[in-house]
Amino acid sequence: MLAVDKQSSEFLYRQVIDLIAENIESGALRPGDRLPSLRRMSVRIGVSIPTVRQAYIELERQRRVESRPQSGFYVRGIAGNPLVRPSPPDADRLAQPVSVSGISLMERVYDAIHQPDVVPFGIANPCMARPAAKSLNRAMKRVMSRAEERSITYAPTHGDPTLRRQIAYRYLDTVGSTIEPANICVTNGGQEALLIALQAVANKGDIIAVESPTYHGLLELIDSLGMLAIEVETCPEDGVMLDSLRETLKAHPVSACLFSTTLNNPLGASMSEKNRKELVEIIDQNGIPLIEDDVYGELLFSGHRPKPAECYSKSGRILTCGSFSKTAAPGYRIGWLVAGKYMEKVKRLKRSYSCSSGLLQQLTLSEFLASGDYDRYLHMLRPALQCNAERMRSLVAQHFPKETRTSNPVGGSVLWLELPGDISAENLFDDAIEAGISTAPGSIFSPCNCYHNFVRLSFGHPWSSKIEESIAWLGARVQHQLNG
Template identity: 50%
Template sequence: MSLVVSKGNQDFLYQQVMQLVRELCEQGTLLPGEKLPSLRKMAEKLTVSIPTVKLAYQTLEVQGLIEAREKSGYFLKTAAVQVARPKRVKLSREPVSVNMQVLIEQVYDAIHQVDMVPFGIANPVAAAPTDKMLARTMRRVMSMAGSRAINYGAMDGYAPLKKQLIHRYLDFGIGIDNQELVITNGAQEALTIALKCVAKAGDVVAIETPCYFGIIELIESLGLKALEIPLCPDDGIWLDDLTQALHDHDIKACVFSTAINNPVGSFMPNHKRKQLVELLESRDVVLIEDDVYGDLYFGAERGTPAQAYSKKGLVLTCASFSKTAAPSYRVGWLIAGKFAARARRFKRAFSCSTSLINQWTLYEFVASGEYDRNLKLLRQTLRGNKERMIWCLQQALPSTVRISDPQGGCVVWIDLGKDYDSVRLFHLALDEGITITPGYIFSATNKYRNCIRLSYGLPWSERLESAIAKLGELLHLAKK
């Protein structure tokens, strides 16, 4: 095929441009999630006018082949193949004690091995790295801080960073008192403190299923019992199942991803989030919202934190910079509300303070505007990576496989079918230099042995595409 259009052709010039784009797609030259040449560049290559290319692109957008992204250009959409979504699971009858430590340790050991294809780690920042920007910022901070750079910080956090976060929540109409916000060592410490504030060993805590395994292990370590509430792959917790669970059990608290779920990638719309808070507060049940992926949405706007809908102060919000700026900095926060005094005591007992130099650097990074600019780039990159990964999975895996369609975040959830063992596939992939996360560890009740989670929070490359093809080849060896 030649990149040529001709005025002598019976088709209009814009129609020839459209056909050219279609052929690029069919030949695999242009893959889902990739950006098309700009209007100007395509016009120059084809020796046609910019309005001609624009009309071609707009027509292809109407036809659903490409999409325009604000201030970014046009991108090829995922092929319109009907991929079945993961099935709804049944509500658990009874809360259970948790014991997932051994397999979780194996997964952690695997994801930190060098020279592996790291599909097993959810580190979205790797798709649009901040290391150079943060290095510049930290050098500037160390110059300003002098000897303070090596000192302990305030127990509840660096005051300017706290004020900055409080101002950002005002965008959602959420007013936060300075004493209610505690800076933590990542969101995991925030979740730990929140659970310690509202529950004790033996209490029942409702979690979504599938659920991030770090929460499951945390519940195990605190001696709590987990009650799994099924998750819709599109818009979060099934509220009818939650209502039934509240009727049947003495639930002390719920730990839910109120925005973007890990591992499914569902997005709870604002009206449903409001209903969730109203339901729980009508029964005086605390909601601990895990909002670490809230800023990594793919839709038109960010979901409003559940904190905004609370009337009784029974919502605690946990978030961090780990998924949006710097996982190694371990800077998160907890909005503790009426539980603030208790939260501050636990923070002091657990870790005294969070790294001052890291907090200061992040404060300057946000204040400079670089954080928000990179965050926008990160969302765009992750969205493109998601579309590429789903397309590659469609090519590599059997048509019977069910694949989630994440509405944000950096992971995709795959139901391989009842005949396959994800733990076996985990070990087979490891031998080939590929890490994946077996679905088994995303449940407190041994569900999802036939599921896996893959991360697309990576710089995309042919190596990743080859690794996905290799997983497809290994799959027949993972049969039960």
């Protein structure tokens, strides 16, 4: 119970510190939880606001809580060991273009995610931490009552004009950049945007530079198009290492680069503004296109949306892929491609693959954005994800062997763990799935199967005791493997 003793010789702010500490120790306050506001706390325990503030600031100095701008003070988790930079185990192996391997393991990972009642640590699905289903359903009903026959017909090939306008407006509103609606092609999710972008700029046998590690779905695309991938060292904090990129471009005839400038999946790394500008310079100097995977652009915990590299380029050689899958509704399968000078080719490819994307979903998302509900939803989703990230990192630090290294994502919905010793994340995947827990083993994030002792765990779920027990189970299993 919260109480202070005004007769005690102990300073009041010290007593407030002890109260918070007791509540953290008892588990009443957990990592990621927000402390009561200064005003509320001061009323509840009958001390002044400056006294509460002094206590919170001291707790922050002790690194037990952190303050977040315009939001309040939050309980910090146990951080564990950070990933070292750069994280790839074997830089020499990365230096050659390769055909993608490990496709059958990717298939098993996908199958596992969709097993009934499985704990879905293997899928990056941020929206499920706080699904927007009710408000999207309401938006869809409004659309259906207005649109009638129109809601079941074909959309224009490159997308409904109102949605393209909303997407363009959002770039203006969040990063202050002008993207013309006519330069946007609506696609079936980010995945089709990536597929079309790759086809627009490269051919079978061409070499594509990717981050190491990188999103496995994109490796599958490179494989299905008969292209080769070359990995570029990527830092857990700053994203692609630009010196390594320069070396790669000097040594190999790379046809295109495919990078996530904001929130690499699985590292959670984001490039600084300076590095984005430098990346654009490198791209321009070498005269090659950059496909920018920006599907996580809106999911930094801070709410700040970095400018896509696209906004720094005048060459028209950057194609930016976006999606509503990570920020609203993965099942709607609506993404987009800002296509630069490749727009005509992109439209042709889109027409030949799928004619157009679902109109009802496009109109619904357009309504969702226009009503302001999208913004309101993201304001709730980001803190929910940040809270989950804090909790998951703490539980990993508690239950996994102490040598385990953990990423510190600044947004998104995944943690990337480096397991100690020679532990096989693929064996862990097999054992875990027997226990009803899906994971994403590290080797699927590398075309040449690096990262066999890494695992990606998703925290994009409503938090529950089952989630906590499953993290503890995985930690115990890794410890068991380590003990041999």
